[in-house]
Amino acid sequence: MIRARIAPTPSGYLHIGNVVNFAITWLWVRQNKGHLRLRIDDLDTQRAKPEYIEDIFNTLKWLGLDWDEGPQSAAEQELQYSQKRRKDRYDEWIAKLIETNRVFACTCSRKQIEELHVCNCRQKNLPLNTPDAALRIYTPVDAIFVVNDIKRGKTEVNLYNEMRDFVIRRRDGIAAYQVASVVDDIDFDINLIVRGEDLISSTAAQLYLSGLLNQNSFAETTFYHHRLLKNEQGEKLSKSAGSVSIKSWRESGDKPEKFYLFLSSFWGLKEPVLSLGEMLEQIQTGLVKLES
Numbered sequence: 001m002i003r004a005r006i007a008p009t010p011s012g013y014l015h016i017g018n019v020v021n022f023a024i025t026w027l028w029v030r031q032n033k034g035h036l037r038l039r040i041d042d043l044d045t046q047r048a049k050p051e052y053i054e055d056i057f058n059t060l061k062w063l064g065l066d067w068d069e070g071p072q073s074a075a076e077q078e079l080q081y082s083q084k085r086r087k088d089r090y091d092e093w094i095a096k097l098i099e100t101n102r103v104f105a106c107t108c109s110r111k112q113i114e115e116l117h118v119c120n121c122r123q124k125n126l127p128l129n130t131p132d133a134a135l136r137i138y139t140p141v142d143a144i145f146v147v148n149d150i151k152r153g154k155t156e157v158n159l160y161n162e163m164r165d166f167v168i169r170r171r172d173g174i175a176a177y178q179v180a181s182v183v184d185d186i187d188f189d190i191n192l193i194v195r196g197e198d199l200i201s202s203t204a205a206q207l208y209l210s211g212l213l214n215q216n217s218f219a220e221t222t223f224y225h226h227r228l229l230k231n232e233q234g235e236k237l238s239k240s241a242g243s244v245s246i247k248s249w250r251e252s253g254d255k256p257e258k259f260y261l262f263l264s265s266f267w268g269l270k271e272p273v274l275s276l277g278e279m280l281e282q283i284q285t286g287l288v289k290l291e292s
């Protein structure tokens, strides 16, 4: 059975690009009578705000999107499902990664990385417990991974070029996204991951981490890296760039039909659909191909 998840990060109000991803995931799962988990990536406590967590539930409700597993409210998220409760599990992985002798400490500032585009701490051999240091993992020059993608087929990603020596633990001691995400996907038996095409290098990073620890189930995961929605300038939508939020649609009285009409045109459907259910029906009857 397909087991997929939607994994919003509560670092801002959800925008249309986020909900396109949720809709695609939901459609794949429901079309295949699979199982959908809601996972809220709230590990970054500085950015995760209660109003953003609340917004996730409000937006999913507005869309008419249901899920089978995971929190049903912000209170449940905090009490039972928060990633903060899984810190020990992530730390366990980081400890095992350290045992592979590929981890090194990095004291570069964000500014240095932005300016130099590369960290040279590999050669410095700093103690791993250096105060305020992030931990990075060494990526060999030949780190090329083959991603199993539903639409693209087998896709090669050169991890060395895309995400050389990426961070596995941040300076504040919190596990990096790459670690938390792969650990959760393995622990919750996820076998289909639907994400934007900008995250294909993350997929390769996670294949690398799971492979190092012989967690081979992750390599069996099916991926779908869908095309991204762009703004009028052709840039990727993002919360930080102030893309229009679904919250502002809701507050100005817009109905979910507005989103489904938009999705219909994004997919180039001849007959626009007005709800997820309608879209699912058209996919099941073969009128529409799950696209994007």
Ligand SMILES: [Zn+2]
Pocket: 105, 106, 107, 108, 119, 120, 121, 122
């Ligand atoms: Zn560095």
